[in-house]
Amino acid sequence: MMMRMRMKFHEQLDDLTDRLASMCHLAGEAIEVATDSLVRADLPQAELVFDLTEQIEQLHGPCEEQALALLALQAPVARDLRQVVTGVHLVSDLSRMGGLAQHVAESVRRRHPDHVASGEAEELLARMGRVAGELARGAEQVLRTHDPELAAELGRRDDELDDLHRRLLTLIQDPAWTGSITAAVDVTLLGRFYERFGDHTVVVGRRVIFLVTGEQLSP
Template sequence: MREAYTDQLEQLAERLADMTGMVAEAMENATAALLQADLGLAEQVISGDQKVDDVRSSIEEQAYALLALQAPVATDLRTVLAVIHAAESVERMGDLALHVAKAARRRHPSSALPEDVKPYFTEMGRIAVKLATEAAEVIRQKDVERARNLEDEDDAMDDIHRHLFSVIMDKEWQHGVAAAVDVTLLGRFYERYGDHAVSVAKRTVFVVTGRMPGYGGDDDI
């Protein structure tokens, strides 16, 4: 019985890691759709978001069943609770990738981004995918040090996000109000995506150490 219970806990964490990998791929495709005005990729992300939602529902159902039937304590209880909270953050990451894809679709066949800001979003997309990929490995390996290192990557995302405001407020901005609004919203989507990835890693630190580290954010979108 104990071995089966341990297997269920490990399976729960593995499914969360797989879900995190799904939203990494979603953001990678959404970024490509945004930068290349690729309608097919945008539609792929949009249609795939329901699968992310379904996985979260299934993970929560399994987690609540463990709470009800096994009454876990100590580290086991932290694992189940962390998975429930982290799955919510991962679903929001999927929603943010969805928002990026919808922006690409809304402006198609034109690009949602002026050419001179595309390099910033190329880098934000790279960081976002790396954060999600690293978060998935943190879950699998329960690597506290690796989890803490995600904060540095997220700081780089925040720096670009802040810089975008100076770009669109500069007197040299010639792309109009609509483009400025698009850049502002899209920058926010990437910044929040990074925050949620850090939050997922933070939950893993809580499982291992029993303490919630004071970094990152898990606010609402």
């Protein structure tokens, strides 16, 4: 009887992990589609982002409920407890990633048919979007494998995104910048959306490291 209960518990944990990884996959797809729509000023493609983020939110509630039910009904200890608690936190992290991708799509919708950005600013944002998508794919792999080395690598990859963000801010603060105030505000916000998206993937990595090792990593 006890063995069957343990097997059922771990099956439920595996199911929770798979759902979390699916949320991360959708968030990565959303940020990539949002970036393509940004570069092309493509409204139909931007609308696809809202479909993807809706799918993320459809997983949000069941994941949270499943994790809380495991806490309440199974009273896990040690690593099992860490895995369930980590799952509760990850649901929010992954939902926020989807929300940030949606913010990019909203910018495209708001400025359509015009481009939100142009020239070097648009090029830097496109690069930030590509790196953000790669980080999301890395975070998905971390969630599926629970590999602490892959998790630590997310922080190093995020440094590249932070560097692009600094270059973007330097560009629009340069006296030679010829864009409008509206364009500067849009670009600033977009850069922040991508930078925060990357930060959340790093948090995913830190949570997995905590799950595996029990060690809390400082930011």
